[in-house]
Amino acid sequence: DQQVKQNSPSLSVQEGRISILNCDYTNSMFDYFLWYKKYPAEGPTFLISISSIKDKNEDGRFTVFLNKSAKHLSLHIVPSQPGDSAVYFCAASVSGNEKLTFGTGTRLTIIP
């Protein structure tokens, strides 16, 4: 049972345009959400997070939106740059629980 789903395995976006990566979850107990970025042959690196008490969190070019009623979150990257080409993982957790549940990832390719 995949509790965190990233239904798009890949996404291609023109440089300078907006990249939107989507993530859906089924467990209504999740209240903390994170995005990780992974380059080939490296470990994932933390990008941005959001608590369920917010519906938006922004950090530079990266913004995460949370729609609790739809159990959906998205990561917006504006403007997209070639260095953003990577695999992006969505993850979720329940407060007080040490474990993260990861999605299967979306491979983002930025076209110059």
Place this chain on the structure above:
Amino acid sequence: NAGVTQTPKFRVLKTGQSMTLLCAQDMNHEYMYWYRQDPGMGLRLIHYSVGEGTTAKGEVPDGYNVSRLKKQNFLLGLESAAPSQTSVYFCASSRRGYEQYFGPGTRLTVT
């Protein structure tokens, strides 16, 4: 700060052989984790630890054992390797259990 380091980076095993993967962190984090990453499966939690001397099972613990004798180290053992354990293994650590910091990974092939 080295962050999270993993040893070795690559390993090839024959079915039935055993090995230990070492994870070390220098950030004084309480929590440590072992994941495996397989194509189309994302990151799946094998075992984790919330402090020195403690371990707990994750989503896919079968065939693996772990030990956390020192706060900075978390060992993952395969007693009798199987081809199904061919994967990339990542170690991670965190202070509060949320923003985990990952190591560079160990690519293991079992033939």
